[in-house]
Amino acid sequence: MQPLFNIVLLKPEIPHNTGAIGRLCVGLGCPLHLIRPLGFHLSDQYLQRAGLDYWEHLDLKVHNNWAEFLHSEQPQTLYFMSTKGDRDLYQCRFLRGDTLVFGNESCGLPPEFYTEYLESLYRIPMPGEHARSINLANAVSIAAYEAYRQLRS
Numbered sequence: 001m002q003p004l005f006n007i008v009l010l011k012p013e014i015p016h017n018t019g020a021i022g023r024l025c026v027g028l029g030c031p032l033h034l035i036r037p038l039g040f041h042l043s044d045q046y047l048q049r050a051g052l053d054y055w056e057h058l059d060l061k062v063h064n065n066w067a068e069f070l071h072s073e074q075p076q077t078l079y080f081m082s083t084k085g086d087r088d089l090y091q092c093r094f095l096r097g098d099t100l101v102f103g104n105e106s107c108g109l110p111p112e113f114y115t116e117y118l119e120s121l122y123r124i125p126m127p128g129e130h131a132r133s134i135n136l137a138n139a140v141s142i143a144a145y146e147a148y149r150q151l152r153s
Contacts, residue, residue, distance in 0.1 A: 003030045003059075005147045006075065006099040007140060010066065013039030013105045020137040023054045028148055031059040035069055038062075039104070066110075075099040078120050081143050082109050083133050085123035092122055094147040102143075105136050 007025055012018045012034060025032040042062070048055060063069040077098045081089065103109035114121065124142050126134065133139075 002097045004028065004096055004151045005094060005144070006031050006033060006073070006097075007144060008033040008035065008069065008099055008101040009104070009136075009140075010035045010101065010109060011037055011039070011104045012136070014136070015040040017105065017135065017137040019048065019055070021140045022058045022060065024137070024141055024144060025059070026054040026057045028144055030144070031061060033069060033073065033099075034060070034062045035066055036062065036064050073099075078117065079143075080109060080113060080117050080121050081124065081139060082114070082121050083123055083126075084108070084114055085121035087122050089122045089124050089143055089146055092146070092150075094150045096151055098147065100140070100143050100147060102136060102140055108133075 007021065007030055009018060009021065009032070018034070018038075018040070022032050061073075063072065075098075077095065078101055079092055079094075079098060080101045082103065101109075103113075124134065124139055134142075
């Protein structure tokens with residue numbers, strides 16, 4: 001059966017963020033795709049600690065690069081979450097099987113994605129005055145639960 005949606009992390013750097021996101025994916029029953037290079041080893045103690053005993057239940061797929069991910073997974077619709085998106089996350093209309101893509105903690109998405117996927121860029125609203133962005137695990141949680149809210153039946 002097709003999952004509700006997929007989560008993709010491009011070149012994640014911080015193991016405890018990825019561990020928390022993996023735990024979230026288990027809770028939502030959605031696959032987690034990691035695109036190399038990773039800023040940690042999959043055996044990292046911080047990754048394991050954040051993922052707790054959920055990690056063994058995670059549908060985890062690791063891809064060597066973006067092109068390999070696209071070729072092997074053939075995603076139907078991609079939604080890129082970025083502070084540089086012009087449209088609000090809450091304007092997305094998710095369908096079962098869609099893919100939510102997130103850049104890494106220090107750089108966000110690769111620069112070419114901002115032109116190549118311009119029409120698929122969305123942002124999480126941040127009305128506060130002093131924040132550039134929010135933590136990656138929090139951003140994934142916000143977007144994933146909005147997708148879940150729309151797709152639950």
